[in-house]
Structures are given as structure tokens and as C-alpha cells.
Amino acid sequence: MIGELSMKKTARSAHRSGDAAPLGVYVHVPFCSSRCDYCAFATWTDRHHLIDDYLAAVRRDIARAFATESRAVESVFVGGGTPSLVPADLLVAALAEIPLVPGAEVTVECNPDDVTDELLAAFAEGRVTRISLGVQSMVPRILELLGRQHDPDNVISAVDSIRRIGFTSFNLDLIYGTATERLDEWHTTLERALHLDPPHISAYGLTVEPGTPLAADPARYPDDDVQAEEYEVADELLTAAGLVNYEVSNWSRPGHECRHNLLYWRQHDYLGFGCAAHSHVAGRRWWNLRTPERYVAAVADGQATEAAGETLDAETRRLEALQLSLRTTAGVPRDALDGESLDGLVEPCGDRWVLTRHGRLLANEVAVRLR
Numbered sequence: 001m002i003g004e005l006s007m008k009k010t011a012r013s014a015h016r017s018g019d020a021a022p023l024g025v026y027v028h029v030p031f032c033s034s035r036c037d038y039c040a041f042a043t044w045t046d047r048h049h050l051i052d053d054y055l056a057a058v059r060r061d062i063a064r065a066f067a068t069e070s071r072a073v074e075s076v077f078v079g080g081g082t083p084s085l086v087p088a089d090l091l092v093a094a095l096a097e098i099p100l101v102p103g104a105e106v107t108v109e110c111n112p113d114d115v116t117d118e119l120l121a122a123f124a125e126g127r128v129t130r131i132s133l134g135v136q137s138m139v140p141r142i143l144e145l146l147g148r149q150h151d152p153d154n155v156i157s158a159v160d161s162i163r164r165i166g167f168t169s170f171n172l173d174l175i176y177g178t179a180t181e182r183l184d185e186w187h188t189t190l191e192r193a194l195h196l197d198p199p200h201i202s203a204y205g206l207t208v209e210p211g212t213p214l215a216a217d218p219a220r221y222p223d224d225d226v227q228a229e230e231y232e233v234a235d236e237l238l239t240a241a242g243l244v245n246y247e248v249s250n251w252s253r254p255g256h257e258c259r260h261n262l263l264y265w266r267q268h269d270y271l272g273f274g275c276a277a278h279s280h281v282a283g284r285r286w287w288n289l290r291t292p293e294r295y296v297a298a299v300a301d302g303q304a305t306e307a308a309g310e311t312l313d314a315e316t317r318r319l320e321a322l323q324l325s326l327r328t329t330a331g332v333p334r335d336a337l338d339g340e341s342l343d344g345l346v347e348p349c350g351d352r353w354v355l356t357r358h359g360r361l362l363a364n365e366v367a368v369r370l371r
């Protein structure tokens with residue numbers, strides 16, 4: 001198996017030709033062992049019987065797409081759902097169909113309680129370069145409130161494995177703003193996470209997604225003021241530890257920024273594989289059939305997996321580029337914003353406006369002023 005994969009590795013590595021636009025790949029794995037009640041992602045807990053057929057369909061779909069796509073891929077992100085739940089050899093076999101540029105970034109999202117040395121060794125052999133761990137909190141009470149299946153010890157042992165197997169880049173996902181979370185508990189989460197010395201942390205304010213059980217229970221909605229305070233504490237502690245905020249919700253050591261997310265924020269092209277996956281090429285966006293059953297059937301029948309799509313006009317694309325860039329340290333050109341009227345929310349940086357810490361909390365309000 002390893003021999004076969006290494007041959008594939010050589011066969012499917014390629015250089016990006018000339019000045020072609022950078023290309024990324026997203027692979028969606030829509031299976032979870034239990035459903036977190038704040039989560040709106042396309043994922044199922046009762047369809048594990050589809051896993052083998054699903055990964056075979058993803059493999060075939062990728063091979064089919066790259067029969068005509070001449071560009072090699074700069075970054076791959078395998079997200080979910082729970083990619084660490086499915087057999088690693090089948091996932092890696094699908095990834096082997098992707099032609100990568102030398103040094104490409106390949107990230108797989110993992111739930112901490114799934115991580116073992118064997119799983120990570122299989123990923124490393126399959127050209128995975130980066131692990132993103134769904135930590136959310138390092139406080140047992142908050143993990144329980146979030147309905148998570150893991151505990152902080154699972155996170156510590158997962159990070160040990162990540163280091164033992166030799167991954168030098170990894171991310172910890174955190175969530176703040178769970179109802180009744182105290183500031184000292186969030187502080188504890190940040191300190192325990194930083195104690196693991198991660199090169200990258202994403203911290204997301206808990207969002208009430210329509211249609212989720214959380215949305216049906218207003219008593220558990222996060223408090224905006226508490227969340228704002230938690231964001232400021234996160235930025236202070238993470239910055240003091242040497243992690244640089246490079247996008248509203250993302251901090252990294254220099255050189256460990258997530259290249260795949262940067263590709264999204266720069267409006268580059270990406271192809272999405274698997275059910276509900278989104279794609280974008282040169283201003284046209286489309287998304288795949290939502291359920292794994294329909295996706296598997298479409299691939300088997302040689303049909304398109306696209307459910308629907310849209311083409312952005314030039315003006316919408318231009319404004320979207322500014323909105324995305326505003327959220328990053330790149331900021332926006334001075335003439336895109338009346339920065340003087342947004343006192344304290346943006347500051348000048350060379351010939352650009354960039355968000356201040358306070359401005360990052362109000363990024364959406366600033367974005368509506370872009371011109």
C-alpha cells in the first residue's frame with residue numbers, strides 16, 4: 001500500500017505552469033459520531049454505512065476533475081464533519097489523485113479523541129502536512145455544555161502525537177461565548193492551549209446558526225458584550241505569546257499562516273469535492289449536492305455533482321475582495337474607505353487602512369462602509 005502511494009505521489013506531483021492563477025482543493029467528509037447542537041455544517045451521524053462508497057466517489061470525482069484541470073494544487077483542506085472518523089487509507093487514496101505543487105499545504109481536520117499515532121502516520125505518509133484540531137475549550141464544564149465528546153486530556157495527548165509523528169504545523173480551533181462561560185474559564189482555555197505551544201490558533205465566537213438546536217434555545221445565546229471582552233482577552237494573551245493576528249479570528253507564528261484560508265481570502269480559485277462542497281473559479285461559484293447519497297449516485301452515474309451556481313459581476317467581486325482583505329492584516333487601499341470618520345476602528349498602515357483590535361470586533365460594520 002505504501003509503495004503504491006509513493007508511486008502515486010511522484011506521478012501526481014507537478015509544478016504550477018507559468019503564471020496560472022493559484023488553485024486550492026477542499027474535500028468534505030460529512031460524517032460525525034455525534035452532532036454538536038451549535039453546528040450547521042452538512043454532516044450526519046446515521047450514515048456510516050456510506051463511508052466506503054463516499055470516499056470512493058470522492059476519489060473518482062477528483063480524478064475526473066484533474067483529467068482536464070492542468071494546474072497543480074497549492075493547498076488542500078479536508079474538513080467536515082469529522083475527517084478523522086473515516087478509514088485513513090481510503091481518505092489518503094482519494095487525496096493521492098490531487099496533483100500538488102512541491103511544498104503544498106495539506107490540512108486535515110481532526111477531533112481530538114480520534115487522534116492516534118497510527119492515524120497521523122497514515123496521514124503523513126499520504127502527503128498531509130498540517131493538522132487542525134477541534135479543541136473548542138480546555139475546560140471540562142464548557143466542553144460538556146457544548147456537547148463535545150472529548151476532554152482536555154485528549155487534546156494534550158493528540159498534540160503529543162502530532163509532535164511525535166513530526167508535524168511541524170498544526171492548528172487548535174477554539175470557541176468563546178458559550179452561555180455562562182466565565183472570563184476566568186476562557187482565560188484557562190487560552191493558557192492551557194498556549195501551554196501546548198501551537199503554531200496556529202483559530203478562535204471563533206460561538207455563532208447561533210439558524211436551524212440548529214442552539215437557535216431554538218435563546219437562553220443559551222451568547223452575550224455580545226461578554227464575547228467582545230473574550231475576544232480582547234484572546235488577542236492580548238495570544239499576541240503576548242508571540243502569535244500574530246493575521247485575520248480577525250486567526251493567530252499564527254510567522255510562517256505558519258493557513259495558506260488555504262489565505263487562498264480563499266485572496267479570492268483565488270478552489271475546487272470542492274464531496275457533498276455540499278463549494279467551488280470558485282474566476283468569479284463563478286458553485287456548490288455540490290447536499291446529501292452524501294445524492295453525491296455518490298451522481299458520481300456513479302457520471303453526472304455533474306453541482307447543485308447550483310452563480311457568476312459574480314465585476315463590481316460584486318471587487319467589493320467582496322475588499323471585504324475579505326479588510327479582515328486580514330493586508331487591510332484595504334486608503335481610497336476604499338473614509339478612514340478618518342471611523343475613529344478607533346481603522347488605522348493607517350502605509351497606503352492602506354487596517355482594522356484596529358476594536359475595529360476587528362466590528363469588522364462587519366466597517367465592511368458596509370467600503371466603497
Ligand SMILES: C[S@@+](CC[C@H](N)C(=O)[O-])C[C@H]1O[C@@H](n2cnc3c(N)ncnc32)[C@H](O)[C@@H]1O
Nearest residue numbers: 038039041080081082109134173204205206207
Ligand atoms: C465544522 S467543524 C469541523 C471540525 C470538527 N468536526 C470539530 O468539530 O472539531 C470546524 C470548526 O468550526 C467551528 N464551529 C462550528 N460551528 C460553529 C459555531 N456555530 N460557532 C462558532 N464556531 C463553530 C469549530 O471551532 C470547529 O472546530
Ligand code: SF4
Nearest residue numbers: 032035036039080081
Ligand atoms: S462541530 Fe464538528 S463534531 Fe460537532 S457536529 Fe459539527 S462537524 Fe461534527
